[in-house]
Amino acid sequence: MAEHKILTEFEGIKDSRSLKTYLKHGGYQALAKAFQKKPEEIVALVKESGLRGRGGAGFPTGLKWSFIPAHIKERYLLCNNDEGEPGTFKDRYILELSPHMLIEGMIISAFAIGAHKAYIYTRCEFYEEIKWMNEAIDEAYKAGYLGKNILGSGFDFDLDHYIGAGAYICGEETGLISSLEGKKGQPKVKPPFPAVAGYLGKPTIVNNTETLAVVPWIVNHGASAYKAIGTEKSAGTKLFCISGPVKKPGVYEVPLGYPLKDFIEKEAGGLRDGVELKGVIPGGLSAPVLLPEEVEKVTLDYESMASFKSMLGSGAIIVIPKTQCMVELLKVTLDFYHHESCGQCTPCREGTGWLANIMKTVMQAKAKEDCYDKMYEVASHMEGRTICALSDAAAMPTKAIITKFKSELLNYLRRG
């Protein structure tokens, strides 16, 4: 499936991260093109392309950009490179292949929204990627793509790289902003939304790495070329990262709307020999698990995933083999959210702990059979009740696992 190589264009190319290579392959030409346009034309172009946020929520990018109030001139662009959703390793791949693609995308996006300062927020565990990104930023400054009067356009733009401390919650856009402001990484109550009052109280756009990196391609090839890829409502390609017992785990770029089954079979080479499929978590740990019969039918786009009551999320596909104990899976899932809840909102703070605690009693064979019903009810009341989506992220997979694997969970209890 090498039909569309937008984000993975530099796959297999030697010295792909260097500016020299990037320029040889037409790098920073989109930037020159962008400077020929008015900022609002670029916003319109991105709107028209149908590009949706690649961090998980799938919010239309151009629409997000257009929420900035016209009268406030101090604005910020933040790149969410925290990539904390368990199972996700696709943004780091962009930094591995071509950090300049992200830099170019950020300059164009900043120009479009009128920001003169941007930060990339990267999780601290990405040791190599941090180094590569820093090198690329240095190169870009030296070559005049960053700094004052870029390419003689009169546009000034500074880009900084900020390294987070590894909290899942800092990948939530307002949690990220709090962290960048030097505060405890906690999401902020909305409204106001970041586009109105974000970083330092100024209009701020937070976009995922993949979202920003695709912008140069859209400027180069036009909105309709991008929209022609994928489905009607889910335009373009996306990076999917697959893990679990498949023959070729890794990151693959496919058009949205691509069948999940084909993705597993063709891109990832199918399941390892002798492995039977139990289910697939299609969009990072917080996406509700799909059963094999659902995996047969679902396609990799926002709408199809929603119709199966799951979500495309970050594009992290976790393949679960038949031999996986779902009680253990649920336990580690809930331990994760219990550990990562920031503790601000009561339903999440208490709910994540409560659910994890019940799972502890299950593992210790101290739980009663109605414990799963209780968990389902607790989870139901955590959903949609908090500032950010972490509470939902804990509740959704819990409910899905309880619904779809109830008999296995009960058998675990009966086994004693």
Place this chain on the structure above:
Amino acid sequence: MGTVETKEEVTFKLNGIDVTVPKGTTVMAAAKREKVAIPHFCWHPGLSVAGVCRFCMVKVKGRPKLEISCNLEATPGMEVDTVSDEVKDSHKWALEFHLANHPLDCPICDQAGECGLQKYYMSVGKYNSQMTEEKVLKPKALDVGDKLVLDTERCILCSRCVRFENEVTKTGGLGIFDRGDRAIIGTYGDEKITHNYQENLVDICPVGAFTSKEFRFKQRVWFLKEKSSICPGCSTGCAVSIHAKPEMETYFRVKPRYDKKVNGHWMCDKGREILSGLDKKERLENSYLQDQDEFSTCERPDMINHLNSLLSRFRGKKISLLVSAQYTNEEYERLFSFFVEKMGVRSIFQWRSKEEKLNDFDGILLRGDRNPNTRGLLDALRKFHILKEVENEFEACLTSSSDLIFAFSPLLSSSFSSFEEDLARLSKLKSCVCLFTTSYQARDYIGFNSLIPLVSFPEKTGHYTNYKGEKRELEGAYPSFIHEGFDVCELVNELDSNIKASLRA
């Protein structure tokens, strides 16, 4: 409303009823005004919106999810529901989450009786708890300030205290440490909270996390009566309520009342000390007078007779008043109408603290003028054509060669550091001095002609005028437990009627 509202207004529906509020009003604030109860913990009208307790959920017609009403601006035509089953279920569950790790130690908790968790359990809870798992244990009985005890296990992490520290005192003394259900409120390192507004943290804490060292374990709150009064601790004159147990003849605590123009929601810790001189053992309980070289107690009628005879004996002589700025407008009015108008007294002296720093202000509430009614005193004098500036005229009074001095001492002797020294000097005057006071210390100065016990501020009604001219009422009076205590107005009325009678005779 009498004032002209120029602000834009919006009308929305709250449980089907049209409500009109100024633009920008939140649904929570509008509901509070309309007396529609929406349960909440983290929202406080004097602090910024945190939106973290997730208790105040309401349903807006046409929107998929429930929303918190504290951060929901009312917009025209919006239809808000606070009573449907869906909303009620959200309230019940929000409470269940709040109580999941709460220790439920109400029988030994000082907050019992005025606890948000108890209150809401009765109004929106009443469920059987499903929490059978082990609870999270957290540090208890922490000494975090000289007036505060913190129990982090009872804490529901509403962050009111953290916001108070950041926004009101701007001392930033508290933070939330760790995360998830391990999160706890605390000070930084070994630091303690030392500012003068600590007890507000106890007031705004909706549960028993912050309790007052002073009040802890003294009394169950449901035994307390409350009466509205004004703090006499300084010229700000904060609106307060005095909590007492009249049958025990004991005052227990002072809490601030909301007054938009004076103190907002807060009061200072100094103001909480105003009850300290009001214990029976610290009060002058009986009248004393010099009788044949003996300074001894007397009954009320004897004192009135004594004062009457003094007034007739000193008629035509120089009578002076030495007055502190701690009496009500009504008391001044009555005093001056009798002494100035009727008795022709013209020499009136202000009695103020020697070390007073009149212009001090802590930037929040506490002012250097530690008298509640400096302005009221000057206003009253002006009414009787005596024009004065604020000045301590104690020395002038002593050297005024008066024949008879009626000295109205400060009722809150703690606001005069030189009070005892002043008493000593007054009592040694050859001229006859009648001291009107609440302080038992006066008994030790046996040189006074007479000592007249007074009722104090929680025991009287009337008004103070604060530093910027706001008149505020001491609304409710507890029966004085100083049974021989005089009310200034009543006493003057008696003297007045006796004078009338003697003139007629």
